[in-house]
């Protein structure tokens with residue numbers, strides 16, 4: 023293959039780019055595809071940390087196995103036997119309420135008795151049945167207060183802290199939950215819409231219940247997924263490292279000129295599978311297009327404080343907890359990693375990963391590692407019995423934050439649609455466009471691969487997008 027003139031060039035060797043390439047090759051094994059990756063290794067945000075018998079994550083800790091496209095990609099990566107799962111039915115989650123960890127109920131009946139909010143507030147949730155759809159472009163906080171009452175805010179906060187590390191006063195509901203908004207408009211109520219979809223899903227599946235999804239990772243950590251995908255591409259000479267793309271330009275034949283430090287190449291079709299802000303930089307000055315409505319989207323920076331404890335630590339059984347902002351805590355939440363995925367700590371040891379920073383508290387990342395470890399430990403020991411200080415501690419600081427879908431994001435997506443319509447050989451996916459979770463990235467990558475193969479897939483916005491907490 024002449025790798026300077028591939029049919030298809032994919033910019034970015036993170037999960038989005040690798041998944042696009044793998045799905046494409048599955049459908050068209052002979053296609054000439056080349057992935058250009060800036061770094062010296064694949065995976066971008068996804069990378070596993072492993073030392074002294076402890077295994078933690080720089081970025082994603084896992085994804086829910088309720089997405090067909092992700093399950094298929096795991097198979098295409100040859101990783102079915104390495105999958106490690108933590109079923110949410112067994113691995114309960116906690117929310118911090120008034121300084122205590124409260125178990126999130128796994129069914130609506132138990133929710134009625136759980137001490138997550140007062141009884142009158144639980145009954146108040148039913149106001150959703152009588153409310154008209156909310157007009158405009160409300161924030162998550164405005165929308166959930168309107169539909170379900172103020173008492174729901176801490177729970178909504180916990181959900182969006184756990185996914186976006188975001189601020190529900192700024193995240194826009196139309197951007198983060200377009201499917202739920204569609205349900206609200208169509209059925210006049212989210213509860214009615216959810217019941218309708220549940221009934222329909224049961225009918226479609228011949229009354230077969232799916233049950234609770236499982237949090238999914240791999241025995242050697244999330245880094246295995248991009249590594250296995252990259253290996254397949256490397257064998258075909260379809261992945262080039264240290265190849266930062268500096269500019270892109272349409273050529274007169276309807277294809278693209280792609281410039282890297284090492285030189286220029288041309289391709290028939292171009293996929294940008296880089297984070298939204300990198301795409302916006304590369305797309306500046308795209309011919310026949312007005313400037314984008316946002317020059318960049320805000321990011322929520324995070325640090326992960328990895329803490330090992332002896333067996334004396336009373337870490338609750340389960341997945342972990344999230345702390346709404348109203349609790350005023352130092353950490354956003356903590357994953358009980360060695361409960362969730364056994365083997366993440368040496369024998370007789372336990373591992374937790376505490377998340378600090380986020381959209382509301384970027385200043386906390388200015389603290390040095392020792393201070394982050396000290397304050398994280400102080401914080402979590404108020405929530406669980408930790409009689410001894412950690413026997414292992416490390417701070418992981420991912421180089422980039424989580425893109426935030428805030429004011430102007432819906433307009434930004436419309437601009438992207440317009441750019442792809444004006445330039446039919448340009449395809450844009452990646453971190454922070456339609457969402458930020460792994461399942462979102464894989465679904466969109468599969469759609470791009472389908473379009474490259476000549477078919478027109480349905481849009482993601484028609485579906486109800488899940489969250490991964």
Ligand SMILES: Cc1cc2nc3c(=O)[nH]c(=O)nc-3n(C[C@H](O)[C@H](O)[C@H](O)COP(=O)(O)OP(=O)(O)OC[C@H]3O[C@@H](n4cnc5c(N)ncnc54)[C@H](O)[C@@H]3O)c2cc1C
Pocket residue numbers: 033034035036037038039058059060061064065066067068080081082083084085265266267268295296297300324420422423424451452453458459460461463490
């Ligand atoms: C701290 C953190 C925790 C997370 N936790 C979870 C979780 O638990 N579950 C979940 O579902 N999701 C989680 N996510 C989100 C998940 O990691 C992302 O959805 C996913 O990794 C994004 O993949 P991507 O390929 O789109 O982007 P990236 O991972 O950012 O990859 C983009 C790639 O493009 C390369 N690149 C950039 N610029 C150029 C250029 N000019 N030329 C060539 N290459 C370039 C980069 O080097 C990188 O390799 C988390 C994210 C973060 C940051």
